[in-house]
Amino acid sequence: MLQILVWGGSFFLLAVMAAPIVRDTGWALQWVYGALSLSLLVSALLAPLTSRLIARFGGRPVLASSGAVVAVGLLLMAAAPSLGWFLLAWGVIGVGMALGLYEALFASLGALYGEKAAGAITGITLISGFASTLTWPLVALLIEHLGWRMTCVAYAVVLLLSVAPLYWRALPAGVGIKIASKAQQAAEDRVDPQVYWLLTTIFAIGAVLMTAVAVHLVSILQGQGHSLVAAIGFAAVLGPCQVGSRIVQIFARKRHPLWTTLISVVLVASGLLLVTLVPAATLLGLVLYGFGNGLRAIVRGLLPLVLMSPSNYVLLMGKMSLPSLVGQAATPLVGGWLLQSAGPGAVLGVMAGLAGVNVLLVGLLMRRLPSRAD
Numbered sequence: 305m306l307q308i309l310v311w312g313g314s315f316f317l318l319a320v321m322a323a324p325i326v327r328d329t330g331w332a333l334q335w336v337y338g339a340l341s342l343s344l345l346v347s348a349l350l351a352p353l354t355s356r357l358i359a360r361f362g363g364r365p366v367l368a369s370s371g372a373v374v375a376v377g378l379l380l381m382a383a384a385p386s387l388g389w390f391l392l393a394w395g396v397i398g399v400g401m402a403l404g405l406y407e408a409l410f411a412s413l414g415a416l417y418g419e420k421a422a423g424a425i426t427g428i429t430l431i432s433g434f435a436s437t438l439t440w441p442l443v444a445l446l447i448e449h450l451g452w453r454m455t456c457v458a459y460a461v462v463l464l465l466s467v468a469p470l471y472w473r474a475l476p477a478g479v480g481i482k483i484a485s486k487a488q489q490a491a492e493d494r495v496d497p498q499v500y501w502l503l504t505t506i507f508a509i510g511a512v513l514m515t516a517v518a519v520h521l522v523s524i525l526q527g528q529g530h531s532l533v534a535a536i537g538f539a540a541v542l543g544p545c546q547v548g549s550r551i552v553q554i555f556a557r558k559r560h561p562l563w564t565t566l567i568s569v570v571l572v573a574s575g576l577l578l579v580t581l582v583p584a585a586t587l588l589g590l591v592l593y594g595f596g597n598g599l600r601a602i603v604r605g606l607l608p609l610v611l612m613s614p615s616n617y618v619l620l621m622g623k624m625s626l627p628s629l630v631g632q633a634a635t636p637l638v639g640g641w642l643l644q645s646a647g648p649g650a651v652l653g654v655m656a657g658l659a660g661v662n663v664l665l666v667g668l669l670m671r672r673l674p675s676r677a678d
Contacts, residue, residue: 306371306467306474307432310404312439313374313459314343314397319518320444324452331387334640337519339394341633346398347405348629354402355411355622363412364475370404371467373397375460382456404467406432410605411621416476425605429550432601495616502669503608504624506565509662510600511628513572515635516655517542517593520643527648528583538590545594546601553602561607562670568603569666571596573659580652611673 318325322336357366377397384390402408406429413424446455525535553564575593578585608617608624643651 305431306367306470307405307409307428308435308438309463309466310370310374310400311432311435312443313378313463314401315340315405316435316439317443320440321447321452321455324447325390328452329387329390331390334637335387336390337636339391341636342391343394343398343401344629344633346395347401348626348633350399350402351407351622351625351629353622354408355619358408358411358415359618362475362477363408363415364471364477366403366408367412367475368468368471370400370408371463371471372400373403374400375463376400378456378460378463382453382460406601406604407621407625410609411618412475413605414609414617414621425609426550426553426602429601429605495612495620496672499611499669499672500620500624502665502672503611504627506569506662506665506669507604507624508627508631509658509665510569510572510597510604512631512635513576513655513658513662514597514600515632516639516651517597519636520639520651523643524648524651525586527643528586530586538586541587541590542594542597545591546598549595549598550602553599561603561610562666562673564599565603565607566663566666566670568596568599569659569662572600573656573663576652576656576659580649580656 318337318340322333325331325336326333354366374397377393377395377400380393380396381390384393409428410425443455443459446458450458521539522532522535525538526532530538571592573596575589575591575596578589578592582589608621612620639651642654
Protein backbone atom coordinates (compact mmCIF):
# COMPACT_ATOMS: atom_id res chain seq x y z
CA MET A 305 0.00 0.00 0.00
CA LEU A 306 2.86 2.41 0.77
CA GLN A 307 4.33 1.81 -2.68
CA ILE A 308 0.93 2.54 -4.23
CA LEU A 309 0.75 5.86 -2.36
CA VAL A 310 4.25 6.99 -3.37
CA TRP A 311 3.87 5.88 -7.00
CA GLY A 312 0.45 7.56 -7.19
CA GLY A 313 1.80 10.85 -5.81
CA SER A 314 4.74 10.95 -8.20
CA PHE A 315 5.14 8.88 -11.37
CA PHE A 316 1.43 8.42 -12.12
CA LEU A 317 0.16 11.81 -10.93
CA LEU A 318 0.33 13.88 -14.13
CA ALA A 319 -1.66 11.33 -16.13
CA VAL A 320 -4.83 12.76 -14.57
CA MET A 321 -3.57 16.13 -13.30
CA ALA A 322 -1.80 17.55 -16.37
CA ALA A 323 -4.97 18.66 -18.22
CA PRO A 324 -6.47 20.54 -15.22
CA ILE A 325 -3.12 22.24 -14.60
CA VAL A 326 -2.89 23.40 -18.22
CA ARG A 327 -6.49 24.70 -18.17
CA ASP A 328 -5.93 26.60 -14.94
CA THR A 329 -2.48 28.05 -15.62
CA GLY A 330 -2.13 28.27 -19.38
CA TRP A 331 1.30 26.60 -19.22
CA ALA A 332 2.24 24.58 -22.30
CA LEU A 333 1.32 20.90 -22.03
CA GLN A 334 4.79 19.77 -23.08
CA TRP A 335 6.33 21.72 -20.19
CA VAL A 336 3.87 20.24 -17.71
CA TYR A 337 4.70 16.73 -18.89
CA GLY A 338 8.36 17.75 -19.06
CA ALA A 339 8.24 18.16 -15.28
CA LEU A 340 7.93 14.37 -15.01
CA SER A 341 11.00 13.97 -17.22
CA LEU A 342 12.85 16.34 -14.88
CA SER A 343 11.84 14.35 -11.81
CA LEU A 344 12.93 11.09 -13.44
CA LEU A 345 16.29 12.63 -14.31
CA VAL A 346 16.77 13.81 -10.71
CA SER A 347 15.81 10.34 -9.49
CA ALA A 348 18.33 8.78 -11.89
CA LEU A 349 21.18 10.99 -10.71
CA LEU A 350 20.45 10.25 -7.06
CA ALA A 351 19.87 6.48 -7.41
CA PRO A 352 23.52 5.45 -6.73
CA LEU A 353 23.61 7.70 -3.66
CA THR A 354 20.40 6.11 -2.40
CA SER A 355 21.98 2.66 -2.61
CA ARG A 356 24.97 3.85 -0.61
CA LEU A 357 22.70 5.36 2.04
CA ILE A 358 20.79 2.08 2.32
CA ALA A 359 24.07 0.16 2.60
CA ARG A 360 25.21 2.45 5.41
CA PHE A 361 22.04 3.20 7.38
CA GLY A 362 19.57 0.54 6.28
CA GLY A 363 16.40 0.88 4.26
CA ARG A 364 14.01 1.97 6.99
CA PRO A 365 15.07 5.63 7.36
CA VAL A 366 15.54 6.04 3.58
CA LEU A 367 12.12 4.64 2.63
CA ALA A 368 10.42 6.41 5.53
CA SER A 369 11.77 9.76 4.35
CA SER A 370 10.45 9.29 0.82
CA GLY A 371 6.86 10.15 1.72
CA ALA A 372 7.86 13.37 3.45
CA VAL A 373 10.02 14.50 0.51
CA VAL A 374 7.30 13.76 -2.07
CA ALA A 375 4.83 15.57 0.22
CA VAL A 376 7.07 18.66 0.28
CA GLY A 377 7.19 18.55 -3.51
CA LEU A 378 3.39 18.33 -3.71
CA LEU A 379 3.00 21.29 -1.34
CA LEU A 380 5.42 23.33 -3.47
CA MET A 381 3.44 22.29 -6.52
CA ALA A 382 0.16 23.37 -4.92
CA ALA A 383 1.62 26.83 -4.23
CA ALA A 384 3.37 27.19 -7.60
CA PRO A 385 2.84 30.74 -8.96
CA SER A 386 4.94 30.12 -12.06
CA LEU A 387 6.19 27.35 -14.33
CA GLY A 388 9.70 27.61 -12.85
CA TRP A 389 8.32 27.01 -9.35
CA PHE A 390 6.30 24.07 -10.71
CA LEU A 391 9.42 22.51 -12.22
CA LEU A 392 11.28 23.01 -8.92
CA ALA A 393 8.48 21.16 -7.14
CA TRP A 394 8.90 18.22 -9.50
CA GLY A 395 12.64 18.26 -8.90
CA VAL A 396 11.87 17.74 -5.20
CA ILE A 397 9.41 14.96 -6.08
CA GLY A 398 12.23 13.34 -8.05
CA VAL A 399 14.31 13.22 -4.86
CA GLY A 400 11.44 11.45 -3.13
CA MET A 401 11.15 8.99 -6.03
CA ALA A 402 14.84 8.11 -5.67
CA LEU A 403 14.29 7.45 -1.95
CA GLY A 404 11.07 5.48 -2.17
CA LEU A 405 10.31 3.65 -5.43
CA TYR A 406 11.22 0.12 -6.49
CA GLU A 407 15.02 0.44 -6.68
CA ALA A 408 15.29 1.70 -3.10
CA LEU A 409 12.79 -0.86 -1.83
CA PHE A 410 14.46 -3.79 -3.60
CA ALA A 411 17.89 -2.74 -2.29
CA SER A 412 16.46 -2.45 1.24
CA LEU A 413 14.87 -5.90 1.12
CA GLY A 414 18.03 -7.39 -0.36
CA ALA A 415 20.10 -5.88 2.45
CA LEU A 416 17.77 -7.28 5.08
CA TYR A 417 16.98 -10.73 3.74
CA GLY A 418 19.39 -11.62 0.91
CA GLU A 419 17.92 -14.21 -1.48
CA LYS A 420 15.03 -14.74 0.93
CA ALA A 421 13.72 -11.34 -0.21
CA ALA A 422 12.40 -12.91 -3.42
CA GLY A 423 8.97 -13.69 -1.96
CA ALA A 424 8.54 -10.19 -0.57
CA ILE A 425 9.58 -8.59 -3.87
CA THR A 426 7.07 -10.68 -5.82
CA GLY A 427 4.25 -9.88 -3.39
CA ILE A 428 4.99 -6.15 -3.33
CA THR A 429 5.12 -5.84 -7.12
CA LEU A 430 1.80 -7.71 -7.30
CA ILE A 431 0.06 -5.25 -5.00
CA SER A 432 1.81 -2.22 -6.54
CA GLY A 433 0.39 -3.22 -9.91
CA PHE A 434 -2.84 -1.59 -8.75
CA ALA A 435 -1.17 1.82 -8.26
CA SER A 436 -2.69 3.55 -11.27
CA THR A 437 -5.97 1.62 -10.96
CA LEU A 438 -6.49 2.88 -7.40
CA THR A 439 -4.91 6.34 -7.43
CA TRP A 440 -6.13 7.69 -10.79
CA PRO A 441 -9.85 7.55 -9.89
CA LEU A 442 -9.14 8.93 -6.40
CA VAL A 443 -7.05 11.84 -7.69
CA ALA A 444 -9.60 12.58 -10.44
CA LEU A 445 -12.41 12.66 -7.84
CA LEU A 446 -10.43 14.99 -5.58
CA ILE A 447 -9.65 17.33 -8.49
CA GLU A 448 -13.34 17.49 -9.39
CA HIS A 449 -14.31 18.57 -5.87
CA LEU A 450 -11.21 20.40 -4.60
CA GLY A 451 -9.27 21.53 -7.66
CA TRP A 452 -5.77 20.36 -8.52
CA ARG A 453 -3.95 22.56 -5.99
CA MET A 454 -5.94 21.41 -2.97
CA THR A 455 -5.69 17.84 -4.25
CA CYS A 456 -1.90 18.18 -4.00
CA VAL A 457 -2.28 19.42 -0.43
CA ALA A 458 -4.63 16.58 0.52
CA TYR A 459 -2.35 13.95 -1.01
CA ALA A 460 0.67 15.47 0.75
CA VAL A 461 -1.11 15.19 4.10
CA VAL A 462 -1.89 11.51 3.44
CA LEU A 463 1.78 10.84 2.65
CA LEU A 464 2.98 12.67 5.76
CA LEU A 465 0.61 10.75 8.02
CA SER A 466 1.16 7.30 6.55
CA VAL A 467 4.48 6.60 4.83
CA ALA A 468 7.06 7.31 7.53
CA PRO A 469 5.11 5.82 10.48
CA LEU A 470 4.18 2.65 8.59
CA TYR A 471 7.64 2.04 7.13
CA TRP A 472 9.11 2.58 10.60
CA ARG A 473 6.72 -0.03 11.94
CA ALA A 474 7.00 -2.54 9.08
CA LEU A 475 10.77 -2.65 8.54
CA PRO A 476 13.27 -3.79 11.18
CA ALA A 477 16.00 -1.46 12.36
CA GLY A 478 19.58 -1.81 11.24
CA VAL A 479 21.35 -2.41 7.97
CA GLY A 480 20.68 -6.14 7.81
CA ILE A 481 23.38 -7.85 5.79
CA LYS A 482 26.55 -5.91 6.57
CA ILE A 483 28.46 -4.43 3.68
CA ALA A 484 31.99 -5.79 3.71
CA SER A 485 35.09 -3.66 3.99
CA LYS A 486 37.02 -2.87 0.82
CA ALA A 487 39.55 -5.59 1.58
CA GLN A 488 36.82 -8.15 2.18
CA GLN A 489 34.93 -7.09 -0.93
CA ALA A 490 38.05 -7.66 -3.01
CA ALA A 491 38.00 -11.28 -1.89
CA GLU A 492 34.32 -11.74 -2.75
CA ASP A 493 33.04 -13.03 -6.05
CA ARG A 494 32.86 -9.94 -8.21
CA VAL A 495 30.10 -9.30 -10.68
CA ASP A 496 31.06 -10.35 -14.20
CA PRO A 497 31.27 -7.04 -16.16
CA GLN A 498 29.51 -8.58 -19.17
CA VAL A 499 26.68 -9.86 -16.97
CA TYR A 500 26.41 -6.46 -15.30
CA TRP A 501 26.12 -4.57 -18.60
CA LEU A 502 23.74 -7.10 -20.11
CA LEU A 503 21.45 -6.76 -17.07
CA THR A 504 21.70 -2.97 -17.11
CA THR A 505 20.86 -2.76 -20.82
CA ILE A 506 17.98 -5.25 -20.60
CA PHE A 507 16.44 -3.31 -17.72
CA ALA A 508 16.98 0.05 -19.45
CA ILE A 509 15.24 -1.07 -22.67
CA GLY A 510 12.36 -2.53 -20.66
CA ALA A 511 11.96 0.74 -18.74
CA VAL A 512 11.99 2.80 -21.94
CA LEU A 513 9.31 0.59 -23.52
CA MET A 514 7.15 0.75 -20.38
CA THR A 515 7.36 4.54 -20.31
CA ALA A 516 6.64 4.87 -24.03
CA VAL A 517 3.51 2.75 -23.70
CA ALA A 518 2.37 4.57 -20.55
CA VAL A 519 2.79 8.02 -22.11
CA HIS A 520 2.03 7.54 -25.81
CA LEU A 521 -0.15 4.44 -26.23
CA VAL A 522 -3.50 6.23 -26.52
CA SER A 523 -2.11 8.70 -29.09
CA ILE A 524 -0.50 5.87 -31.06
CA LEU A 525 -3.72 3.86 -31.19
CA GLN A 526 -5.69 6.91 -32.29
CA GLY A 527 -3.11 7.49 -35.01
CA GLN A 528 -3.79 3.94 -36.21
CA GLY A 529 -7.44 4.84 -36.70
CA HIS A 530 -8.97 3.75 -33.39
CA SER A 531 -11.42 6.10 -31.68
CA LEU A 532 -10.50 7.70 -28.35
CA VAL A 533 -12.96 5.44 -26.52
CA ALA A 534 -11.53 2.33 -28.19
CA ALA A 535 -7.94 3.42 -27.51
CA ILE A 536 -8.66 3.96 -23.82
CA GLY A 537 -10.48 0.64 -23.68
CA PHE A 538 -7.51 -1.17 -25.22
CA ALA A 539 -5.10 0.56 -22.83
CA ALA A 540 -7.26 -0.45 -19.86
CA VAL A 541 -6.38 -4.13 -20.33
CA LEU A 542 -2.74 -3.53 -19.41
CA GLY A 543 -3.25 -3.18 -15.65
CA PRO A 544 -5.19 -6.45 -15.13
CA CYS A 545 -2.77 -8.34 -17.38
CA GLN A 546 0.25 -7.05 -15.45
CA VAL A 547 -1.29 -8.05 -12.14
CA GLY A 548 -2.36 -11.40 -13.60
CA SER A 549 1.18 -12.25 -14.66
CA ARG A 550 2.45 -11.47 -11.16
CA ILE A 551 -0.17 -13.77 -9.64
CA VAL A 552 1.02 -16.57 -11.93
CA GLN A 553 4.61 -15.84 -10.87
CA ILE A 554 3.70 -16.49 -7.22
CA PHE A 555 2.98 -20.11 -8.17
CA ALA A 556 6.21 -20.41 -10.20
CA ARG A 557 8.75 -19.37 -7.57
CA LYS A 558 10.93 -22.43 -8.22
CA ARG A 559 11.51 -21.29 -11.79
CA HIS A 560 14.86 -19.53 -12.14
CA PRO A 561 14.48 -15.77 -12.77
CA LEU A 562 16.48 -16.16 -16.03
CA TRP A 563 13.56 -18.13 -17.49
CA THR A 564 11.09 -15.56 -16.18
CA THR A 565 13.18 -12.87 -17.86
CA LEU A 566 13.09 -14.74 -21.18
CA ILE A 567 9.32 -15.22 -20.97
CA SER A 568 8.89 -11.51 -20.14
CA VAL A 569 10.90 -10.15 -23.08
CA VAL A 570 9.39 -12.63 -25.58
CA LEU A 571 5.86 -11.66 -24.54
CA VAL A 572 6.67 -7.93 -24.76
CA ALA A 573 8.26 -8.32 -28.21
CA SER A 574 5.42 -10.52 -29.51
CA GLY A 575 2.79 -8.10 -28.25
CA LEU A 576 4.39 -5.00 -29.72
CA LEU A 577 5.02 -6.78 -33.03
CA LEU A 578 1.34 -7.74 -33.26
CA VAL A 579 0.20 -4.18 -32.54
CA THR A 580 2.64 -2.88 -35.15
CA LEU A 581 1.93 -5.31 -38.00
CA VAL A 582 -1.66 -6.46 -37.37
CA PRO A 583 -3.80 -3.56 -36.09
CA ALA A 584 -6.83 -5.88 -36.02
CA ALA A 585 -5.02 -7.91 -33.34
CA THR A 586 -4.26 -4.88 -31.15
CA LEU A 587 -6.17 -6.25 -28.16
CA LEU A 588 -4.30 -9.57 -28.24
CA GLY A 589 -1.01 -7.73 -28.69
CA LEU A 590 -1.63 -5.54 -25.66
CA VAL A 591 -2.63 -8.55 -23.58
CA LEU A 592 0.69 -10.23 -24.42
CA TYR A 593 2.58 -7.01 -23.76
CA GLY A 594 0.77 -6.52 -20.44
CA PHE A 595 1.68 -9.99 -19.20
CA GLY A 596 5.31 -9.51 -20.24
CA ASN A 597 5.61 -6.07 -18.69
CA GLY A 598 4.05 -7.32 -15.46
CA LEU A 599 6.87 -9.85 -15.14
CA ARG A 600 9.47 -7.16 -15.93
CA ALA A 601 9.01 -5.46 -12.54
CA ILE A 602 9.57 -8.76 -10.72
CA VAL A 603 12.60 -9.67 -12.81
CA ARG A 604 14.21 -6.30 -12.10
CA GLY A 605 14.31 -7.20 -8.41
CA LEU A 606 14.85 -10.97 -8.52
CA LEU A 607 17.40 -11.56 -11.28
CA PRO A 608 20.23 -9.42 -9.80
CA LEU A 609 19.39 -10.92 -6.41
CA VAL A 610 20.39 -14.42 -7.55
CA LEU A 611 23.36 -13.32 -9.70
CA MET A 612 25.11 -11.08 -7.15
CA SER A 613 26.34 -11.29 -3.60
CA PRO A 614 24.12 -9.42 -1.10
CA SER A 615 26.61 -6.58 -0.68
CA ASN A 616 26.99 -6.14 -4.43
CA TYR A 617 23.20 -6.23 -4.85
CA VAL A 618 22.65 -3.40 -2.39
CA LEU A 619 25.44 -1.21 -3.73
CA LEU A 620 24.77 -1.80 -7.44
CA MET A 621 20.96 -1.57 -7.59
CA GLY A 622 21.07 2.22 -7.72
CA LYS A 623 23.93 2.29 -10.21
CA MET A 624 22.17 -0.22 -12.46
CA SER A 625 18.96 1.80 -12.41
CA LEU A 626 20.69 5.01 -13.61
CA PRO A 627 20.48 4.23 -17.38
CA SER A 628 16.88 3.04 -16.97
CA LEU A 629 15.79 6.25 -15.29
CA VAL A 630 17.67 8.47 -17.74
CA GLY A 631 16.02 6.56 -20.59
CA GLN A 632 12.63 6.99 -18.97
CA ALA A 633 13.25 10.73 -18.57
CA ALA A 634 14.07 11.10 -22.28
CA THR A 635 11.29 8.84 -23.58
CA PRO A 636 8.32 11.27 -23.37
CA LEU A 637 10.26 13.94 -25.30
CA VAL A 638 11.85 11.63 -27.89
CA GLY A 639 8.67 9.61 -28.32
CA GLY A 640 6.59 12.76 -28.74
CA TRP A 641 8.99 14.12 -31.36
CA LEU A 642 9.01 10.82 -33.28
CA LEU A 643 5.22 10.56 -33.10
CA GLN A 644 4.79 14.08 -34.47
CA SER A 645 7.46 13.86 -37.16
CA ALA A 646 7.16 10.26 -38.38
CA GLY A 647 3.78 9.02 -37.17
CA PRO A 648 2.54 6.17 -34.96
CA GLY A 649 3.87 3.43 -37.27
CA ALA A 650 7.42 4.65 -36.81
CA VAL A 651 7.05 4.80 -33.02
CA LEU A 652 5.66 1.26 -32.91
CA GLY A 653 8.40 0.06 -35.25
CA VAL A 654 11.13 1.46 -33.01
CA MET A 655 9.48 -0.03 -29.93
CA ALA A 656 9.12 -3.45 -31.54
CA GLY A 657 12.75 -3.27 -32.68
CA LEU A 658 13.96 -2.46 -29.17
CA ALA A 659 11.87 -5.30 -27.78
CA GLY A 660 13.49 -7.66 -30.29
CA VAL A 661 16.94 -6.48 -29.22
CA ASN A 662 16.01 -7.30 -25.63
CA VAL A 663 15.16 -10.88 -26.62
CA LEU A 664 18.61 -11.23 -28.17
CA LEU A 665 20.29 -9.74 -25.09
CA VAL A 666 18.52 -12.17 -22.76
CA GLY A 667 19.65 -14.99 -25.04
CA LEU A 668 23.24 -13.77 -24.69
CA LEU A 669 22.82 -13.59 -20.91
CA MET A 670 21.56 -17.17 -20.77
CA ARG A 671 24.52 -18.33 -22.85
CA ARG A 672 26.82 -16.47 -20.48
CA LEU A 673 25.22 -18.19 -17.48
CA PRO A 674 24.03 -21.59 -18.77
CA SER A 675 24.36 -23.37 -15.41
CA ARG A 676 22.36 -20.70 -13.57
CA ALA A 677 19.23 -21.33 -15.67
CA ASP A 678 18.98 -25.00 -14.69
